[in-house]
Amino acid sequence: MNMNTPGDFEIDDIRHQLHELQIEHRDLDQVIAHLTEHPPPDDLLVRRLKKRKLALKDRILLLEAMLVPDIPA
Numbered sequence: 001m002n003m004n005t006p007g008d009f010e011i012d013d014i015r016h017q018l019h020e021l022q023i024e025h026r027d028l029d030q031v032i033a034h035l036t037e038h039p040p041p042d043d044l045l046v047r048r049l050k051k052r053k054l055a056l057k058d059r060i061l062l063l064e065a066m067l068v069p070d071i072p073a
Contacts, residue, residue: 011067018063021056028053 028049035046 014063014066018060018067021060021063025053025056025060028056 032046032049032053035049040046
């Protein structure tokens with residue numbers, strides 16, 4: 001096994017993490033949409049949720065990249 005390639009256990013763990021993050025990302029999207037339609041007295045919560053959603057998206061992209069095998073040059 002290539003040292004840069006995750007093993008089966010690691011791949012399963014990455015897929016599990018990815019799935020959990022995708023669920024949280026989708027849930028945050030719904031909460032943000034609801035709060036946008038029914039704004040709270042202070043929009044700080046919405047800004048924090050959007051920031052968290054963006055951080056989740058970055059982590060999701062990183063995990064997805066880890067699942068794609070390296071393409072030989």
